[in-house]
Amino acid sequence: MRRLLFVMNPISGDIDKAELTDLIQEVCTGRGHVAELFNTTGENDLEKLREHIARGDYDAVFAAGGDGTVNLVAQAMVATELPMGILPLGSGNGLSKDLGIPQEPEQALQLVWEHQIKPLDTLEVGGQFSTHLADLGFNALIVERFSAGDTRGPGAYVRVALQEYMGYEPAHYRIVTDQETWEGKAFMLTIANARTFGSNVVINPDSRMDDGRFELCVIEPFPATAAPGILYRLYTNDFDDSEYTRRLRCRHASIEVPGQAEALVQVDGEPLQLPLPIRIEIKPRSLQVLVPPPAAE
Numbered sequence: 001m002r003r004l005l006f007v008m009n010p011i012s013g014d015i016d017k018a019e020l021t022d023l024i025q026e027v028c029t030g031r032g033h034v035a036e037l038f039n040t041t042g043e044n045d046l047e048k049l050r051e052h053i054a055r056g057d058y059d060a061v062f063a064a065g066g067d068g069t070v071n072l073v074a075q076a077m078v079a080t081e082l083p084m085g086i087l088p089l090g091s092g093n094g095l096s097k098d099l100g101i102p103q104e105p106e107q108a109l110q111l112v113w114e115h116q117i118k119p120l121d122t123l124e125v126g127g128q129f130s131t132h133l134a135d136l137g138f139n140a141l142i143v144e145r146f147s148a149g150d151t152r153g154p155g156a157y158v159r160v161a162l163q164e165y166m167g168y169e170p171a172h173y174r175i176v177t178d179q180e181t182w183e184g185k186a187f188m189l190t191i192a193n194a195r196t197f198g199s200n201v202v203i204n205p206d207s208r209m210d211d212g213r214f215e216l217c218v219i220e221p222f223p224a225t226a227a228p229g230i231l232y233r234l235y236t237n238d239f240d241d242s243e244y245t246r247r248l249r250c251r252h253a254s255i256e257v258p259g260q261a262e263a264l265v266q267v268d269g270e271p272l273q274l275p276l277p278i279r280i281e282i283k284p285r286s287l288q289v290l291v292p293p294p295a296a297e
């Protein structure tokens with residue numbers, strides 16, 4: 001891996017980007033690599049990045065940013081055979097946590113010379129690219145509230161979640177997969193390629209990101225008295241141990257909300273309005289990622 005591209009989001013995280021850029025250059029040059037930088041602008045980044053990668057003759061491309069930057073870089077890489085590395089700089093960094101990548105950017109930089117390449121499945125959710133987790137319902141609403149305001153951090157999430165929970169009306173969903181049909185009300189419905197949210201909530205325990213399948217994780221409406229128990233299970237890897245949860249494992253699926261033409265969906269941390277029904281397809285092993293070697297995991 002000689003030529004490396006680092007795709008950096010200048011506005012993500014609290015870290016000093018000039019210092020990090022210097023560190024990347026110093027570390028890469030010292031080890032005989034050539035490091036180039038691509039700064040995102042927030043405008044047409046996918047198109048520009050695809051063209052840049054096609055011209056560049058790179059051996060690997062690193063996403064240096066939050067979940068949105070990881071999604072962008074992954075999307076630009078799926079059609080290539082190039083591996084993607086991650087330097088986590090966002091607030092959640094969901095995919096990098098799921099892959100066991102160190103959360104300190106300086107440590108994650110070791111992936112340049114110490115790594116294994118792992119193939120990952122990716123998803124298409126209503127035509128949107130997703131590597132990690134997407135959902136409809138309560139969490140999508142909170143993510144939208146967050147992106148509309150300037151609140152940040154776990155404390156703010158809990159505050160907003162409590163406010164919204166009071167008047168929240170769960171929608172009725174109809175899910176048809178290649179395996180089964182499920183219909184009913186759901187508090188939230190997560191479309192999961194991965195296991196864990198950036199908040200460390202384990203929504204999809206014991207799942208693999210390279211098995212050609214994904215999971216639909218349903219939390220049904222529950223009385224307020226059941227909330228602490230559900231929350232506890234979400235942090236202790238016990239999603240299935242509740243009478244209000246169920247998971248559907250499948251290769252493709254379609255989600256309808258009877259009587260509704262569109263729905264709010266969060267896809268890898270970005271809130272979007274998507275037309276219904278939402279079709280979900282998996283692209284098995286379509287993305288190569290750099291993860292720590294087995295001994296370092």
Ligand SMILES: Nc1ncnc2c1ncn2[C@@H]1O[C@H](COP(=O)(O)OP(=O)(O)OP(=O)(O)O)[C@@H](O)[C@H]1O
Pocket residue numbers: 009010011012013040041042043065066067068069070089090091092093269
């Ligand atoms: N130069 C830029 N100026 C303004 N917005 C940008 C720029 N570059 C990227 N963006 C926007 O930043 C968002 C992605 O941010 P990213 O997820 O990387 O960081 P974050 O939001 O701080 O992290 P997290 O998602 O973990 O909270 C996208 O909406 C993208 O359009």
